[in-house]
């Protein structure tokens with residue numbers, strides 16, 4: 005089976021072709037200009053993930069919305085649920101950049117961290 | 123100059139450019155003041171909450187606010203001083219070659235600041251509907267994508283429920299995903315060019331991930347709605363003219379314009395700085411010095427950058443040149459010109475000094491792979507280089523060493539088309 009993808013790891017945007025061997029299920033990736041393309045292609049076919057960013061309301065007048073992000077890419081299917089939980093939250097000052105806002109989301113090992121000091 | 127309002131360097135703008143340069147001059151014990159009209163440091167980065175910043179400069183993938191905070195902390199640690207919530211309203215060169223800045227803030231009212239050198243780091247502003255003349259009514263619900271980004275990310279306000287984005291620049295693409303993640307529908311992105319103007323990775327992760335249609339070679343020919351936007355009429359372009367026979371309607375209550383950025387240079391003009399029509403920024407020499415001695419420029423106010431990492435690098439180089447200026451070690455000659463030839467929109471700097479290592483940045487007007495860049499001086503070719511990947515959306519950088527530039531003379535940069543891109 006052949007699939008085409010575009011690598012999103014850097015601005016080059018290589019056009020990747022992934023062939024799956026029918027017996028073994030092994031992947032061969034072509035079109036990548038660096039090894040990251042191969043890792044990305046296999047990840048994208050087996051378990052697509054994205055880093056999620058959002059803002060969360062705070063109790064602080066000077067910074068009413070705190071920017072946050074996941075510290076690792078999260079499985080794509082979980083993104084809408086995570087966003088819903090974040091929009092319902094409120095964080096209280098003080099928070100340092102990098103502080104965990106939501107820990108180990110749904111046991112994925114992915115944390116949501118503060119992108120800015122509050 | 124140890125008086126209260128006297129500085130070695132006044133930096134106008136506390137974004138990536140201003141902060142990066144201030145860290146350089148302050149750590150060399152030059153008294154540096156960074157002035158920004160906002161109450162927070164970081165400039166446009168603060169509203170860019172998405173990730174994708176800093177891979178080159180910090181070797182890590184950061185969000186805009188994280189990148190900004192790191193720069194702010196290092197400028198602070200280096201000893202730079204800050205005047206926030208303060209707008210520079212006038213910039214004047216005095217007869218003795220120093221500068222007077224008039225500033226305005228809610229706290230201090232009008233204040234005069236003196237500086238031996240000035241760095242213009244005011245960033246850029248978005249083009250809006252007026253700049254590209256879209257016909258139709260003037261209802262509510264029309265924003266530039268940067269304004270919508272600010273509303274959403276800094277003020278937590280949703281611009282509408284159903285959006286159409288005009289222009290496929292990166293800010294518009296990033297906003298498409300952001301709107302979707304906020305539960306706002308994105309009906310379409312409409313682009314007049316035959317190719318997207320943003321990065322491919324943003325097309326994939328911001329449009330394709332959400333099945334948002336991208337209409338290339340299409341134009342919004344009418345905005346509908348009286349008090350609030352109710353939709354747009356879109357038509358395909360045939361040889362640059364809309365084919366009204368094939369016009370169609372898209373419903374929306376919100377319209378975002380993402381049609382490019384222009385450097386914000388009113389202050390520079392008033393100080394007598396000569397601008398470059400190709401960039402909208404100042405003309406600068408190999409030291410990032412403008413036509414007014416002692417005024418330097420870096421970052422988006424000089425030319426629009428796609429990567430903040432390049433903004434930091436450019437501003438650091440400018441900071442080092444400013445240090446040399448403050449020590450009286452700057453070349454006193456006008457230098458030689460550097461020109462953009464075939465297929466290039468501009469080259470920065472516009473002048474270079476004979477025998478001084480110079481870092482050039484330029485932007486292509488064509489899409490090509492394996493294009494050949496040629497740098498020539500008269501009929502002598504100084505350098506030929508194959509560029510594997512050339513896009514108008516991406517700035518190209520090239521450093522030329524002392525040896526290559528040892529003879530002086532007018533340089534021309536040109537780009538020859540390589541292989542066709544589908």
Ligand SMILES: Cc1cc2nc3c(=O)[nH]c(=O)nc-3n(C[C@H](O)[C@H](O)[C@H](O)COP(=O)(O)OP(=O)(O)OC[C@H]3O[C@@H](n4cnc5c(N)ncnc54)[C@H](O)[C@@H]3O)c2cc1C
Pocket residue numbers: 134135136137138139140157158159160164165166167170173174175176208209210211243244245246268271292293383386389420421422423426427428429430431433
């Ligand atoms: C919306 C948007 C999205 C972007 N997304 C990305 C991305 O995903 N990845 C990436 O690498 N790069 C991205 N960029 C590019 C990068 O972030 C910018 O090029 C960079 O941050 C610009 O830095 P700067 O310091 O030149 O300008 P700015 O950050 O704009 O800073 C200029 C500062 O000057 C201040 N100022 C202006 N005039 C005055 C005055 N008269 N008095 C006082 N202060 C003044 C302003 O308030 C502002 O704080 C994006 C740019 C924009 C505009």
Ligand code: SF4
Pocket residue numbers: 011012013014015016017018035036037038039040041042
């Ligand atoms: S394969 Fe490597 S070079 Fe190509 S887009 Fe991915 S990360 Fe960039």
